[in-house]
Amino acid sequence: TYVIAEPCVDLLDKACIEECPVDCIYEGGRMLYIHPDECVDCGACEPVCPVEAIYYEDDVPEQWAAYTKANVDFFDEL
Ligand code: SF4
Numbered sequence: 001t002y003v004i005a006e007p008c009v010d011l012l013d014k015a016c017i018e019e020c021p022v023d024c025i026y027e028g029g030r031m032l033y034i035h036p037d038e039c040v041d042c043g044a045c046e047p048v049c050p051v052e053a054i055y056y057e058d059d060v061p062e063q064w065a066a067y068t069k070a071n072v073d074f075f076d077e078l
Contacts, residue, residue: 001036002045003071005064007053008032016045016054033074 004016008031016032017025024038025045034045034054046054055061060068 001039001041001057001071002034002043002054003057003060003068004032004034005053005055005060005067007051008049011051011053013050015048015050019044019048028074033071035075036072037075 004025010030012027012030012032014027014032017023021042021044022038022040024035024040026033026035041056043056046056055064057068
C-alpha cells in the first residue's frame with residue numbers, strides 16, 4: 001500500500017484523490033489517508049502530490065515512519 005506522510009498535514013491538496021482509480025484516499029481531520037486494504041499499489045497518486053507526501057510503504061522516509069502506522073490506525077478506528 002501507499003502511505004501519506006507529514007507534508008499533507010494541514011495542506012490536503014487532494015490532487016491525489018482525483019488520480020486514484022479505486023477511490024481509496026479519504027479525508028481525515030488534518031490530512032488525507034490511503035486505505036491499506038483498498039489501495040491497489042498503482043502509484044498514480046505519488047507523482048501528482050505537490051509536496052511529495054506520498055510514498056510506497058517500503059519507501060517512507062525514516063522520520064515519517066510513524067505515518068505508516070497512523071494510516072492503518074485511522075481506518076481501524078472508524
Ligand atoms: Fe490509489 Fe493507486 Fe495511490 Fe493506491 S497507489 S492510493 S490505488 S492512486
